[in-house]
Amino acid sequence: MNAKIGILGGGQLGKMLCQASASWHLPIYVLDQNHSFPAANYATVFERGNFRKKADVLDFGRKLDVLTIEIEHIDTEALRILEAEGVKVYPQPDKVDLIKDKGLQKQFYADRGIATTPFKLYEDAAAVRRAVADGEWSLPFVQKARTGGYDGQGVAVIRDENDLENKVLDVPCLIEELADIDKELAVIVARSPSGEIAVFPTVEMEFHPTANLVEFLICPAAIDGDTDERAAALARKVVAEMEVVGLLAVELFLTKSGEMLVNEVAPRPHNSGHHTIEACMTSQYEQHLRAILDLPLGPTDLVRPAAMINLLGAEGHTGPAVYDGWKDLLAIPEVYPHLYGKAVTRPFRKMGHITALGDTVAEARARVQRARDVCRVVTG
């Protein structure tokens, strides 16, 4: 109970981990650049530093009993040293390295017979273009930078000759087939050091009917029971094979032909699990703490259907954030806004999220849609 827990990263995921630790009054330490970060005020101790720098991670970690992350882009060499010195580091540094490199990650799936889109690795843009010229790939396809991608960055869909000329990323990368996607699903699983696994209900990323953008995350997903079980089983298989300790968010493609493919994973709390705070018996944040502290995992059952949106900075507004329509938002029943407290809003910056619950997904979706319509993140 007095184990000192550290988090590398003080963004919104770090903040929500801090919030989850409050009911158990756990001592929680956070490392990030400065006090304006979301988690700064919610950590027991907030330390300034750079989680990409070996020295900073070592200084931070040597005070701690258990160390975790809210972002993969951290110095894993320092984590390995800390692990050797006796700090419990979850997810394990080697697993983070495996996942951070999308090439290694894909290779892992291929080696273990885990369904994923066919792929191949390349050194740079020239190698990609040669492969196309050699007839290894035909358009369209997807290119992903092996490392450094985040929130859609580092991914290019190469549809035609023009894209091939101008959009191909000149970095070590993988090329994969463009899956014929019916639905994008996500399953968050947790695994404890003892190997206990708990699976959260499948989430669906619901796309806008005309714009090709994720509009809502809904839970339960609009899939049949058999598909749901396949998604859960696949996520369970991935975490069991990977032996990650902590949360693993498994993003899946359900193709039009009914295939279930692993897209990619993240070894930490995930955007697709925000709704678990209000909608599930255990939140993903508490579950992560249970896992890394080697405590029994909590039940993951969905208590109420949920829909979630990210609250993004409005276009044309950059500066100190104002939450226009806040009062109207709170008049909608079963709407749970989470503000991250980021000092400055920018167009499309994730400033918060809103979960709505309801008797049905349709009701939850209608409520969160109304919330989004009345509340805008602007400047004063």
Next chain:
Amino acid sequence: MNAKIGILGGGQLGKMLCQASASWHLPIYVLDQNHSFPAANYATVFERGNFRKKADVLDFGRKLDVLTIEIEHIDTEALRILEAEGVKVYPQPDKVDLIKDKGLQKQFYADRGIATTPFKLYEDAAAVRRAVADGEWSLPFVQKARTGGYDGQGVAVIRDENDLENKVLDVPCLIEELADIDKELAVIVARSPSGEIAVFPTVEMEFHPTANLVEFLICPAAIDGDTDERAAALARKVVAEMEVVGLLAVELFLTKSGEMLVNEVAPRPHNSGHHTIEACMTSQYEQHLRAILDLPLGPTDLVRPAAMINLLGAEGHTGPAVYDGWKDLLAIPEVYPHLYGKAVTRPFRKMGHITALGDTVAEARARVQRARDVCRVVTG
């Protein structure tokens, strides 16, 4: 959204108010004696001071936009000055004075036709004994100190001549009939400055079958729909007549003859509302924030049946607290422990609480009972 909120008192109720403010990233200030208090690490700013001292309350309050309390025993003179200076103080200082003095509080019910046990006010022990000698009261009866009572202190049940000789408190007091209680109920209501009122589901204090002690708080209460409506209506009437802003916890007696009587009220979050964190659509803590910030009140519906116990320091243990059986506790499904982080445990000290949910009250009660059986607060 940037209103600075202050809380007088850094105990567990203050801590849980801080926790409720986190999702909205509100700046929250807490005043109490030192950093070992439960709320200290969960406030945006924690200030050392004494909420019973005028100067400390003034210094603290002058920085704030909205000021509230987690305990009634604060300096209301300072609050009136702050109110005159433009700080929004909820509950209003005059209401706190009315409620703090159980004599005034009872008189308020009598004046407004709100059912309560018959009572009379006395100056001291001698006056009480004279009244008995004069035949004004016959044994048994209840004596309550007009001010300063807390958690059962300041209340004496005078059953016989021996009690009359030895147990009568020598303070300004009220004497009331010993109600013939079938059930003790509590209804938490919230009222905003605009007069909007929201009523939480009725809670029952379930007594141990042989020991005369509250064992569980359960929700819904085991009462019929008509009784439930009467409880809700009575609580609503009290808050409407009193015009308190914020939460009002209304403790009720249901007598064996079916009468519903107001016992007493508290103008703040209350022990009988802890379960709302997990069991209701809006927690009492968030609801209090909504009320004092003049935001729309949230829905209070019960989502899952709940049972709650206080986690008390074990007998024979005084010193740094250790939570024995913590891991076993967390293996029970839908059990939500809240530890207050008090550094030192003492026999019967409130060190935390545990809420359990279930498909039925019986299931929730069985779970929380198991939790209590496996987890003890001891010293290391």
